[in-house]
Amino acid sequence: MKAQNQPIAKENNRRLVVKLILMHSPISRMELAGLTGLSKMTITNIVSELIKNEIVEETGSTGSGVGRKKIYLKIKQNSRFFIGLYIARKQLFSFAADLCGNIFCEKHISLCNETNDSLTRKVLDAVENVEKRVDVQKIMGIGVTCIGPLDSEKGIILSPPDFYDVHDLPLVKEIQKRYAYPVVLRNDMDASALAEKYYGAGRTLNNFIYLGISDGIGAGVISNGLLYKGNKGFSGEIGHTCIDINGRRCSCGNTGCLELYAALPADYVSLEYKERALLLDKSCKYLAAGLITLINLFDPSAVFIGHKLAVDGELAAELLQKEINGRYLASEQRRVEIKPTVFSEKSPMVGAAAICMDEFRAYP
Amino acid sequence: MAHGTNAEMMKTNNKKLILNLIRQDNYSRVDLAREMKLTKATLSILTEEMLREGLIFEEAAGEDYSGVGRRPIYIRLREKARYVIGIGLTRSGYHTGLFDLGGNAVRIERHKYCSDNADDNIKAMAEIVERYKKIVPLEALPGIGVAVPGPLDYKTGTILNPPNFEVWHNCELSKKLSALCGLPVRLENIANAMAVAEQYFGCCRREKDFAYVAVDEGIGSGIVTNGRIYRSQRGYGNELGHISIDINGKECSCGNHGCLERYAAIPEILKGTGYESWKAVLDDNNESIIRKEAEYLSCGIVSLLNLFDLGTIVLGGSISEGGGKIAEIIAKTVNGRAISRHAVRVVMSEAGHERALAAASIALSEFFF
Ligand SMILES: [Zn+2]
Ligand SMILES: [Zn+2]
Numbered sequence: 001m002k003a004q005n006q007p008i009a010k011e012n013n014r015r016l017v018v019k020l021i022l023m024h025s026p027i028s029r030m031e032l033a034g035l036t037g038l039s040k041m042t043i044t045n046i047v048s049e050l051i052k053n054e055i056v057e058e059t060g061s062t063g064s065g066v067g068r069k070k071i072y073l074k075i076k077q078n079s080r081f082f083i084g085l086y087i088a089r090k091q092l093f094s095f096a097a098d099l100c101g102n103i104f105c106e107k108h109i110s111l112c113n114e115t116n117d118s119l120t121r122k123v124l125d126a127v128e129n130v131e132k133r134v135d136v137q138k139i140m141g142i143g144v145t146c147i148g149p150l151d152s153e154k155g156i157i158l159s160p161p162d163f164y165d166v167h168d169l170p171l172v173k174e175i176q177k178r179y180a181y182p183v184v185l186r187n188d189m190d191a192s193a194l195a196e197k198y199y200g201a202g203r204t205l206n207n208f209i210y211l212g213i214s215d216g217i218g219a220g221v222i223s224n225g226l227l228y229k230g231n232k233g234f235s236g237e238i239g240h241t242c243i244d245i246n247g248r249r250c251s252c253g254n255t256g257c258l259e260l261y262a263a264l265p266a267d268y269v270s271l272e273y274k275e276r277a278l279l280l281d282k283s284c285k286y287l288a289a290g291l292i293t294l295i296n297l298f299d300p301s302a303v304f305i306g307h308k309l310a311v312d313g314e315l316a317a318e319l320l321q322k323e324i325n326g327r328y329l330a331s332e333q334r335r336v337e338i339k340p341t342v343f344s345e346k347s348p349m350v351g352a353a354a355i356c357m358d359e360f361r362a363y364p
Numbered sequence: 365m366a367h368g369t370n371a372e373m374m375k376t377n378n379k380k381l382i383l384n385l386i387r388q389d390n391y392s393r394v395d396l397a398r399e400m401k402l403t404k405a406t407l408s409i410l411t412e413e414m415l416r417e418g419l420i421f422e423e424a425a426g427e428d429y430s431g432v433g434r435r436p437i438y439i440r441l442r443e444k445a446r447y448v449i450g451i452g453l454t455r456s457g458y459h460t461g462l463f464d465l466g467g468n469a470v471r472i473e474r475h476k477y478c479s480d481n482a483d484d485n486i487k488a489m490a491e492i493v494e495r496y497k498k499i500v501p502l503e504a505l506p507g508i509g510v511a512v513p514g515p516l517d518y519k520t521g522t523i524l525n526p527p528n529f530e531v532w533h534n535c536e537l538s539k540k541l542s543a544l545c546g547l548p549v550r551l552e553n554i555a556n557a558m559a560v561a562e563q564y565f566g567c568c569r570r571e572k573d574f575a576y577v578a579v580d581e582g583i584g585s586g587i588v589t590n591g592r593i594y595r596s597q598r599g600y601g602n603e604l605g606h607i608s609i610d611i612n613g614k615e616c617s618c619g620n621h622g623c624l625e626r627y628a629a630i631p632e633i634l635k636g637t638g639y640e641s642w643k644a645v646l647d648d649n650n651e652s653i654i655r656k657e658a659e660y661l662s663c664g665i666v667s668l669l670n671l672f673d674l675g676t677i678v679l680g681g682s683i684s685e686g687g688g689k690i691a692e693i694i695a696k697t698v699n700g701r702a703i704s705r706h707a708v709r710v711v712m713s714e715a716g717h718e719r720a721l722a723a724a725s726i727a728l729s730e731f732f733f
Contacts, residue, residue: 003378003400009369016368036368149703158705207597219671224597230589230673231573234704241667243611243622245660254666254701289611292620297671299601327619330515330600333525 013038017046018055018075019357022099023203026059026072047073054079055099075099080140083130083181084352085123086188087111087146089163089215090266092119094126096134097143097353101199103346105133114164120174127179141182141360142175143352148187148218152233155185161216161251184359188212188307189236190227191351192341193220196304197227198354200342209300210347211238212307213287213316215266217259221298227358228298239263243289262286268308269345280312280319288323295328295336306341307348313340378402378410379419383441384591384733386420388570392436411439418445441465447500448727449508449547451489452554452719455528460489461720462496465732467565470499472720482535490544497545507548509727510537511719514553514584517599521551524599550730554578555586555602556593557722558715560729562678563588566715574676575668576713577604579661579683583625587672593729594672605629609663628660630682646686657683658690662697665710669702680713688712 004012013036020035021027033043050056057076078098086093088111095106107129109122127142147160155172172183186194193210196202202210202222210220217239221228228235239259240252247256262283268276291303309316321338325331343350367373381400385391391399397407414420421442425435443466452459461472478488497505513526521538523529538549552560559576562568568588576586583605587594594602605625606618613622626632630642637653639645645653665677677698679691688711695710702708715721 003381003402004369004374005402005406006374009371009374013368038368038370042368042370223594228589228672231675232673232704232706234669234702235671235673237670237703240670240703241607242609242663245609245613245622245663252701252703254670255663286611289608289621293607293667294671295601296603296606296620297601297668299596299598301598327621329603329606329618330525331619334598334600 014046021056021073022075022198025074028070028072080138081134082140082353082356083127083142085126085144086348086352089147092122092126093349094130096130101350101353105130114166116166116169119166124178141356143356144185145188145191145348145352149234150185150187152186182360184355186355188348189218189220191355192306192347193222194227194354194358195347195350197222198357199350205302207300208302209294210304210306213309214307215263217263238290238294241293258290264308269311276312280316284319288320291320291324292328302337304339304341310340310344386439386441390438392438418442446504448724449493449496450720450724452511452723459720460492461724463724467721480531482532486540489541493545506731507727509723510549510551511554511557511723515599516551516553518551550726552726555584557726558680559586559588560725561715561722564725567678567711568676571676573674575674576678576680578681580630580681582629604664604668607667624664628657633657642682643686654690658693662694666698666701669708673704676709678711678713684712
């Protein structure tokens with residue numbers, strides 16, 4: 001709970017309206033008033049301002065009903081840009097994204113034997129590269145998604161496992177030494193969950209989970225419409241929950257972690273389909289246990305499968321759905337939809353735009 | 365998330381925040397303004413109004429004040445300004461109580477169910493509420509909190525289908541009780557209610573992220589995150605007892621394998637040991653059973669920590685009766701295994717096991733804090 005005053009409330013309402021138009025477009029002013037509980041007058045004022053600033057545009061109705069033509073709203077494409085970065089274990093992706101989540105100017109370079117300094121340099125170069133290629137006036141900020149664990153509040157990359165010599169890197173501060181834009185840093189799982197919320201199949205859902213499976217396994221949780229953040233940003237680590245109390249010791253210090261059994265090899269995507277199918281089958285048996293844990297604790301109405309497993313997303317979703325049915329609590333009373341993400345392997349990239357959308361206060 | 369903010373909501377929100385802050389610590393007006401990032405003028409409008417409403421009073425810091433300068437004037441919560449009613453249902457009966465804002469009981473009673481019919485029992489509860497309504501001014505009594513075994517739909521105030529609780533299945537308790545006694549009723553599951561009681565009156569008064577873990581016949585959990593109860597939309601979830609700690613383990617009635625509850629619930633850990641209660645294990649100081657139980661619970665608690673990232677785990681239920689040894693063992697184990705870098709406290713419940721107070725805490729959270 002935070003204290004509120006007129007300017008904060010105004011800003012919050014404006015951000016809320018932008019998000020709702022994004023998630024529910026095309027949507028009318030009347031519907032916005034209904035969803036927010038704000039007066040029609042307040043909505044009209046906010047929308048006029050957003051239209052004037054070219055963030056929102058009107059669109060005619062598509063229906064064929066009689067009477068006055070209804071006017072709907074949507075977010076304008078290419079009106080503003082975020083600079084996006086996705087720091088994976090072996091690659092650094094850089095790109096620009098508009099408010100609608102469209103991605104442009106995508107590039108990637110490989111990472112290897114990085115130190116805090118070398119990674120910082122590569123990140124700064126990447127930002128510069130994107131900045132050169134879009135209208136600087138329209139840049140609203142920089143969104144960085146990175147493998148965890150991170151301290152999002154302080155903008156620090158803490159100690160991702162197997163990540164060369166990179167640890168305790170205050171990346172946000174480093175970027176802000178050179179750029180005046182606001183910068184947001186979030187782990188790739190949380191960002192992917194937000195990607196689903198703003199741009200994907202989670203737009204109309206309030207409680208769902210993004211489950212990312214690569215050589216690591218993690219989850220991002222959307223609860224009551226918001227990203228679940230936890231005490232210090234160490235939440236959603238489903239890969240490090242125990243599924244075998246008598247199992248192997250994990251490098252994290254815990255025993256029998258899900259990740260030890262269900263993670264995919266780093267080269268999964270480049271394997272032959274037959275080999276992938278075998279790995280997938282085995283992985284899903286264990287993943288089901290982790291999935292049931294998530295369902296029994298968070299009660300999501302859907303789980304989106306992503307990261308490398310998204311390559312075989314349809315198949316994985318089908319296998320997992322079969323495995324879990326009847327095994328989570330109250331299976332008869334509630335359905336939990338398992339689906340592949342619509343972004344294939346790109347969730348963390350779309351996520352870079354989504355975290356900006358989620359955090360930034362700077363409309364217009 | 366979908367709600368916009370208007371002036372009225374802003375004021376309610378800010379007043380709640382003030383009550384929450386002064387509940388935890390010493391705050392002068394200046395401190396409050398700074399903490400809440402409001403101007404002194406805005407804050408004064410709020411505190412003046414709350415003074416008039418009788419919710420707060422001002423008090424000079426005591427002789428022992430050690431800061432620099434003049435002794436500050438603190439804003440205090442006037443505990444006797446308002447009251448709430450709490451009703452906590454168990455499988456065998458229910459507890460009722462009338463409490464002030466400080467959680468002090470004006471009345472507290474235990475009752476047996478009067479029949480096998482939910483409506484009859486609701487009628488009996490409404491009569492008790494009528495009695496309580498005569499004790500304090502009606503305008504000082506905004507509502508009732510009810511705590512029940514889950515699952516439930518907190519939005520409609522309906523009990524769903526908790527095991528061994530058939531009489532109450534699909535009962536729209538909030539609506540029915542509210543219709544009879546004319547007060548708003550908020551329904552919450554007992555583990556969440558216990559967690560909130562710990563937040564207001566127990567061992568988590570200054571904490572924002574913690575879990576209450578009840579270990580009895582079953583294992584339940586309630587979570588407070590960012591200062592508020594963690595709720596899922598459909599009322600399921602928070603079922604720590606049914607997460608698997610062994611994929612090849614014992615079958616559970618829920619359909620899963622190796623559920624924590626099948627190992628660490630009190631009847632399970634006692635099986636074949638000859639002990640009849642956890643207390644007997646403690647009295648005997650049976651190290652190996654205590655360690656085994658600690659290992660099972662740690663396993664589940666690490667999962668909880670790695671998923672929810674909490675600062676404290678409060679142990680409640682029969683496991684918390686008698687001695688904090690198991691909490692110490694669990695603390696050591698989970699701090700070595702959890703991903704987060706910050707230390708996690710593991711402590712025994714302090715708010716006690718009073719279900720009526722837990723239920724009342726839900727009403728306090730709804731109407732004041
Ligand atoms: Zn691990
Ligand atoms: Zn179970």
